Structure formats: structure tokens, C-alpha cells
Amino acid sequence: LPPVRTTSPRMHFAPRNNWMNDPNGLVFHDGLYHLYFQYNPQGVEHANLSWGHATSADLLRWTEHDPAILWDDTAQIYSGSVVVDHGNTSGFGTDQDPALVALYTAAAPGRQAQALAYSTDGGYVWTKYDGNPVLDRGTSDFRDPKVFRYDDGGDGYWVMVAVEAEDCQVLFHRSDDLTTWTFLSSYGPAGPVGGVWECPDMFPLAVDGDDDDVRWVLLISLNPGGIAGGSGTHYVVGDFDGTTFRASVPHPAPPRELLRDGGQSRDELERYGWIDFGPDCYAGVTFDGLARDERTLIAWMDNWEYAGRIPGGDSNEHRSAMTLPRRLSLTRDEVGAERLRQRPAVDLDPGESIDLAGVAGSVVLAEGVAGAARVGFTATFGDAQSVELHIESASDDGRVVIRQDRTSGRIELVRSGEKMPLGFHRSPSMRLDRPREVGWDLWIDDLNERVSSIELFAQNGERVLTALVPVTSPRTYTVVVIGGTLHGARADVAERGC
Numbered sequence: 001l002p003p004v005r006t007t008s009p010r011m012h013f014a015p016r017n018n019w020m021n022d023p024n025g026l027v028f029h030d031g032l033y034h035l036y037f038q039y040n041p042q043g044v045e046h047a048n049l050s051w052g053h054a055t056s057a058d059l060l061r062w063t064e065h066d067p068a069i070l071w072d073d074t075a076q077i078y079s080g081s082v083v084v085d086h087g088n089t090s091g092f093g094t095d096q097d098p099a100l101v102a103l104y105t106a107a108a109p110g111r112q113a114q115a116l117a118y119s120t121d122g123g124y125v126w127t128k129y130d131g132n133p134v135l136d137r138g139t140s141d142f143r144d145p146k147v148f149r150y151d152d153g154g155d156g157y158w159v160m161v162a163v164e165a166e167d168c169q170v171l172f173h174r175s176d177d178l179t180t181w182t183f184l185s186s187y188g189p190a191g192p193v194g195g196v197w198e199c200p201d202m203f204p205l206a207v208d209g210d211d212d213d214v215r216w217v218l219l220i221s222l223n224p225g226g227i228a229g230g231s232g233t234h235y236v237v238g239d240f241d242g243t244t245f246r247a248s249v250p251h252p253a254p255p256r257e258l259l260r261d262g263g264q265s266r267d268e269l270e271r272y273g274w275i276d277f278g279p280d281c282y283a284g285v286t287f288d289g290l291a292r293d294e295r296t297l298i299a300w301m302d303n304w305e306y307a308g309r310i311p312g313g314d315s316n317e318h319r320s321a322m323t324l325p326r327r328l329s330l331t332r333d334e335v336g337a338e339r340l341r342q343r344p345a346v347d348l349d350p351g352e353s354i355d356l357a358g359v360a361g362s363v364v365l366a367e368g369v370a371g372a373a374r375v376g377f378t379a380t381f382g383d384a385q386s387v388e389l390h391i392e393s394a395s396d397d398g399r400v401v402i403r404q405d406r407t408s409g410r411i412e413l414v415r416s417g418e419k420m421p422l423g424f425h426r427s428p429s430m431r432l433d434r435p436r437e438v439g440w441d442l443w444i445d446d447l448n449e450r451v452s453s454i455e456l457f458a459q460n461g462e463r464v465l466t467a468l469v470p471v472t473s474p475r476t477y478t479v480v481v482i483g484g485t486l487h488g489a490r491a492d493v494a495e496r497g498c
């Protein structure tokens with residue numbers, strides 16, 4: 001295995017240098033996870049879009065390879081997906097050695113169409129198909145094809161979900177050979193429509209692990225108009241019969257005037273499902289090639305509102321990182337609502353367990369911790385009004401306070417510091433179903449010498465909040481209990497040092 005990254009980030013994938021955005025073509029094949037990504041091989045701006053490439057055996061240690069698919073003067077290579085063509089339906093491989101087939105958006109000014117490339121060496125060298133594009137509607141914002149094999153009980157067929165971004169529509173097409181596509185149906189506009197729809201994904205999950213109760217999850221990224229401002233990703237649970245997706249709880253089609261910039265209140269947005277309540281989790285899609293109960297998502301840990309202005313580090317030229325890989329599952333809550341759950345697909349050995357029972361006021365959990373860390377914290381509110389985790393930097397004035405408050409029933413993340421980068425002024429929050437129960441699993445890592453990232457999984461991973469923070473390593477972690485005490489409170493800090 002390659003060594004764990006010695007530079008930041010330590011637990012998240014980032015390219016050595018240059019611009020990166022969406023994860024593309026996530027596929028597990030022959031024991032390796034392949035991660036392709038929107039990449040500019042020549043600079044730190046969103047330009048010359050190509051597919052970068054990295055692989056990992058454990059989703060923690062990544063090896064970066066040469067870019068896989070390069071832009072040319074006819075088109076940029078926008079987002080898309082990869083499948084392993086096991087039945088050699090495309091004819092690009094053989095039955096023994098199936099080709100990897102990528103469907104991506106060939107993006108030219110005023111025209112976006114779906115194109116194909118294939119690899120016969122396991123995903124490293126790619127050839128653009130000479131019959132491209134394979135699906136062209138003659139429109140300017142048709143993009144982000146995610147392809148999967150649909151099992152209809154017979155031979156099965158390929159299904160592609162892609163968006164007409166400006167129309168807030170997901171389009172479903174089918175194919176027998178990955179090159180000829182026919183229209184099946186569409187979904188939307190519905191639900192959150194304050195921006196363009198991008199990077200859809202759709203997959204089945206068994207509710208609470210029950211194989212007789214399988215539902216389909218449709219992910220749709222939205223920019224702007226997300227729940228935390230700017231870019232965000234929502235999900236809809238429903239049923240897919242091989243042709244049409246039907247939401248369990250249909251969202252009414254919104255009036256046309258809402259189809260642009262905002263227009264939907266926070267209250268309205270909170271009625272929908274969001275994979276993340278923070279501002280920095282976008283364009284998330286899942287791996288092909290894993291079992292249904294291993295469905296794993298990676299998203300871009302950034303927001304289009306300020307992605308181009310994130311301060312770079314001194315030694316790293318990259319601008320952004322991916323989220324942790326997240327295992328997805330589905331559960332049904334007390335009122336029958338189907339909810340997505342996420343938990344990190346990687347782990348750290350737990351730190352020493354700290355007993356916080358009866359604590360009122362503040363307790364330092366760990367001081368001067370350098371590198372990545374995971375903070376676990378469980379408790380039940382006694383008479384306390386709120387509980388906070390303060391994360392402070394030893395080397396600058398950056399500070400984050402994460403607060404769970406019994407009256408508001410919410411967890412809120414507040415960032416402060418002199419050198420707060422643009423866009424870090426908002427305080428994202430999420431509502432809990434059981435506000436007196438504390439169940440936090442918080443992951444922090446350095447993006448570079450100026451910016452770090454926090455991913456907070458709460459309420460069994462049914463609420464997740466991802467945010468870039470101006471708190472650099474080494475850091476001190478302090479719990480503050482306000483207005484009373486907690487019951488059964490325990491915390492631990494696990495470290496992945498420098």
C-alpha cells in the first residue's frame with residue numbers, strides 16, 4: 001500500500017495540485033476503488049476540464065495517476081460515471097476481460113451531449129469512442145450521466161440518469177449496448193428548485209436492511225438554492241419500475257418563477273431530504289460495483305459560491321478535497337418517513353474514553369492535537385440548556401463552536417476568526433428529531449495551512465453537516481456544558497497525527 005499522506009489533508013483525497021471539483025466515475029473493480037474527478041491539469045482555475053484519476057484499496061490511502069480523459073479543442077470533459085461492462089455488451093472488451101466504460105458530458109459552448117470512452121487496461125488508459133456523442137438532445141445544459149445496470153429479472157439493461165440542468169429535470173434513458181440510448185421518462189421540476197439541477201444518482205437500498213423492503217434513492221445536486229446557501233444536495237426516496245421513478249411523498253411542481261435563484265424559504269427547504277446541512281458537500285455520487293449494503297458516496301467538499309477563492313496553502317497548490325467516503329443506508333422513522341443514513345467508510349482507533357458525567361462548565365478533551373482527528377461524543381441532556389464543542393487553533397485566532405441546544409432542537413456550527421475567508425460568515429444548522437440526545441461523530445482534517453474541514457455525523461448519521469472552517473492545526477478541543485448538567489456523557493478524541 002502507498003503510505004498515508006504526509007501532507008494535508010490526511011484522511012481526505014485531494015490532488016497533488018491544481019483545480020478539482022466533482023467526483024466522477026466512482027467504480028470498485030478488481031479490489032481497487034477508482035476515483036476520477038473534474039480536474040484542470042494546467043492550473044488552479046475551473047478550466048480545461050478533464051478527468052483526473054486516483055485509486056485506493058481502502059478508501060483512505062489514495063494514489064494519484066495520470067489524468068484519465070483529457071479535454072480537447074472540441075469539448076471539455078464534464079462529469080459522468082464509469083461501469084464495468086461485464087457482459088461485453090458494448091463490444092469494447094471481451095467476456096473474460098470486460099472493458100470499463102465511461103459516460104461523460106462533452107461540453108462545448110452552447111452544446112452539452114453525452115459521450116463515451118472506454119478502457120481495456122483496468123481504468124488507466126482511455127480511448128474516446130469514435131461514434132461520439134452517444135446521446136445528444138441538441139440542448140445546452142444536458143449533463144452529468146450516471147449509468148447503472150438495471151436488473152429486470154431477465155437479461156437486464158443499462159439505465160442512465162442525467163439532468164436538463166436549467167429545467168430542473170432528471171431524464172432517464174435506457175440502452176442495451178451503452179452506445180444507443182432511448183428515452184424512458186423524466187422527473188421534475190419538483191421540490192428544491194432555486195438553482196440548476198446537477199450530478200444525479202439513483203440506487204436501491206433495503207430499508208433497515210430488510211431485503212423485502214427495497215426503495216430507490218434519487219440524489220440531485222442543486223446550485224444555488226441549497227439548504228446552507230449556494231450548492232447543496234437533496235435526495236428523494238421512491239420507487240423505480242425500470243421506466244419511471246415515483247417519489248414516496250411527491251413534491252408539488254413549483255411555480256415557474258421559483259425556478260431561478262432562491263425563492264424558497266428555509267422552512268420550505270427543511271421539508272425536503274438533504275444529504276448534508278452544511279455548505280461544503282456537493283455533487284456527491286456513489287460507487288458502482290459494490291453490494292447494495294455497501295453503497296458508498298463521495299462528494300466534493302466545497303461550494304460553487306466561493307470555490308475559486310478558497311485560500312491555497314503554502315506548500316499545496318490544490319484548492320479543495322473530497323468528503324470522506326460515506327456508507328449509505330435507509331431507515332424508516334417513527335412517522336414512517338424514509339431517511340438516509342451515512343457513516344464514514346473509514347475509521348480511526350478510538351481515543352481514550354473520557355467520562356463527562358455530571359460536568360457543568362468546560363472540560364478540555366485534548367490539547368494541541370496536530371493532524372486529522374475524530375471526536376466522538378454521546379450524552380443525554382439532564383437539566384443542561386445546551387452543550388458546545390469549541391475547537392480552537394493554537395497557531396491563529398480561528399475558532400469553531402458547535403452547539404446543540406435543547407430549546408431550538410438544533411445543532412449549529414459557528415465560525416469566527418480574523419482571517420475568515422469569504423463565504424464563511426454563515427452558521428449552518430440542522431434540526432434534530434430528539435434534541436435531548438447527543439450523538440456526535442465529528443471528523444476534522446486540514447485542507448491546507450489555512451483552511452480545515454469538519455464533517456459532523458449526528459443522530460445515527462441521519463443528520464450530517466460538512467463545513468470548511470478557518471481553524472488550523474494544532475487544535476484544542478473543549479466541551480462546554482451550559483445551564484445544568486448532562487447524563488452519561490462520554491467523549492473521545494482519536495488522532496491521525498502528522
Ligand code: FRU
Pocket residue numbers: 021022038049078079105143144198199283
Ligand atoms: C457540478 C458541475 C457539473 C458539471 C461539472 C463541470 O459541480 O457543474 O454539472 O458537469 O461541474 O465541471
